[in-house]
Amino acid sequence: MVSFIPSKQLTNPQTVLPEQLVEALAHETPLAFQNVEPFRRKSALADGSQKFLLRNQEGKPVAVAHWASPYAPHSVREAIARVNSAKQAVGASLAPHILGPVGHGNVQGSSFGVFQYQYPLSENKFFWPVQRAQITPHLLQFLQEVARVTQVPVPTSEIETKFAAPLQHLSLMEEVPGEIRTAAAQALCRLERGLWAPRYVLMHGDFWKGNVLLTQKQPPEPKFVLIDWAGSKVQGYAIFDLIRMAASFKVKPKRLGENVAAHCQILGCDIRDAKSYLLAAGGHFALNLGCFPLERFVCMMQASVKDLDKALAATEVN
Template sequence: MRTIQQNCQPVTFEQLRSALLNHLAEMPSFCSIKEISLLCPPKPIADDLTKLLVKDQEGKPAVVILCSPTAFPQLVAHYMEKTRLAQAALSPTLSHIVLTPLFEGEVCGLSYAVLPYHQPLREDKLGWYLQRLQRSPEMFKLVHQITELTCTPASAEEVETNFVCPLEHLIELEVMPEQIRGSAKDALKRLKTGEWKPRHVLMHNDFWKGNILLNRDVPQTEKNWQNRFVIIDWTGSNVKGYPIYDLIRLAHSMGTKPTALFTQLNAHCCILDCHFDDARSYFMAALGYLSMNLECFPLEWFVKCAKTWVDELEAVYRLPETKKAALLPVCKPQMQFAKP
């Protein structure tokens, strides 16, 4: 749990900009800075980072600077450590997808990190439609590979701490819809009867299109599109995280239909060697864990988001059995259809 610095003097954008310009001017690779501006408007959350875009003399984006808020002056340093842990978990196969800082420092008493600029996914309606159509299979394959590469059985102690406790917390969380609390009860029952034997994976925790960039250093002629993806914002990542959560977040971001999501969920359940019902169990455990670690994130926002994501997951479970049968590939014998 982070502690808010009390009575801290706020640092203005101009103070921060001036201090960063002085820092960067001492580095030969940043001697030709034309402009430093806000990358995006600040959010009304105490632990929101200041995100700055640095342009070179030609007016082209060069780097992005993340700076800690005054309430949490070492927050960026902490986040960069989590980024390195995520990269280590994916090493060597997928370590290249994790965007790590060029360098880090401290300015105005606040930790900061400088990261290379890479191309965001398209935001215009037509461009995003075409990009999603062409690249979504590679994005889902990437989540599949992360699950496959980092999947490890949870020890008895980890089951109690990382699954039982979060599920019990979610069950007792009265602001959550009864459907979610009921699903958490079902998951806890499957866990205690031994029907569900949970595993951990590296969880990004905010895996959506806004955190997927295209690597500017990889030629556009690169045929393997997974080599062109760069994933940013590993601030909430967990090397002992929960399967399925990132998949649902990505599917929501991509506007994935229930039939396509069913195929993806089944593939993940094959890796996890679990019953299809436990895709829901994993997601409930993840929600329980996150609800216990919201920190500055408003609970009402989280409840609203959780309901949206669960609704999309439940749409998969409501698919007709005949439809599931037509979609289901050959998998492990214990893979069965979910109960209606």
């Protein structure tokens, strides 16, 4: 029998865990839990949902519950739908690396989802480099396989809205450096001249250390899952996840360049169009910033383009 503490007062005095949510969690979660507490795992972007940690009788974490904000009541449900779409896109062999819910539902008009607890990567300055060296090859291989199994040609009818328009928008943004605007204009020119025929791939959209978890504390080899698929796109932009992952995991330029070349081979494109994909992704995000600060977007694009240029230079590919 599942035991729990209803209506537990949380750390934030303005937030009280509703008894209906506790009851729903007990009903929808196959994992027995004894206590519920606010969860504060570091996140790159706040999605507005509240997060709660579920612990068992021994005090060990067993699950994390996400409860949507009343201002965006369907956000968790929509995020779960994107998780399911991503799993379907990658197929059975890669789907286990995408963390799906063990339960979900609706309380007080807001959706919620429950996810089995997984372990964050180390923050210890001595252990993290070792752990990073262990897991990085697996992440790079995963990204290559995702590109391989999800890449499809972009229909001619979608080229304008999904690639030309984002590139044109980025090329005209006064807030970004001139070299990025020029590169976006050059990518648009290659697209319009038929020198680059883009393909869709599954894109996570926020591939960084905080969204990579381990399925157990000390596995014989890194067994990871990816979380936070709310901003993912099955018909997404290639290269972007690779560049962002490489920055977060400190992948050396030469190694990154070799992986960029491998992705371009999978995509059947010229190596120079790695930047075309990256800039198209940037244009897409620029058109859909929402609450994302413009200054952070500009910094992200500057860093990403710089990292890609260094990677291509390190592998003597231009």
